[in-house]
Amino acid sequence: MSEKTKRILLTAGAVILAVVFVMFGAGKFVDPAKWIDKFTAWGIPVWFVPVSGALELVGAVGLLIPTLRGLAGLGLALFMVGAVATH
Numbered sequence: 001m002s003e004k005t006k007r008i009l010l011t012a013g014a015v016i017l018a019v020v021f022v023m024f025g026a027g028k029f030v031d032p033a034k035w036i037d038k039f040t041a042w043g044i045p046v047w048f049v050p051v052s053g054a055l056e057l058v059g060a061v062g063l064l065i066p067t068l069r070g071l072a073g074l075g076l077a078l079f080m081v082g083a084v085a086t087h
Contacts (some may be wrong), residue, residue, distance in 0.1 A: 006014065014063045014073075019061035028053030042086050055079055 028035045030051050035049045059079065062072025 010069075014069055017073075017076075018060040018063040021056045021063070025053045025056030025060060028056075046084065052079075 032049055035053075036064040039049055040048060047055050056076070056079070059072050062068040062075070065072075
């Protein structure tokens with residue numbers, strides 16, 4: 001596989017992941033009541049709804065900036081470990 005193909009695939013994957021994180025992150029601001037109910041059921045404080053939304057949005061932006069992509073990916077991966085542990 002050529003370097004150009006690898007770069008294109010990496011960028012496409014980052015964009016797809018960024019879109020997913022924007023959808024879920026923005027959802028915590030657009031319809032917070034839905035998420036407050038879920039977070040309460042999971043035993044997570046209500047104040048963490050906008051915090052988690054902001055972290056997802058910042059991580060999504062980081063995925064789109066090549067120099068920050070690795071750090072943003074690591075941060076989002078650690079954040080998702082917490083989400084998996086919650087479920």
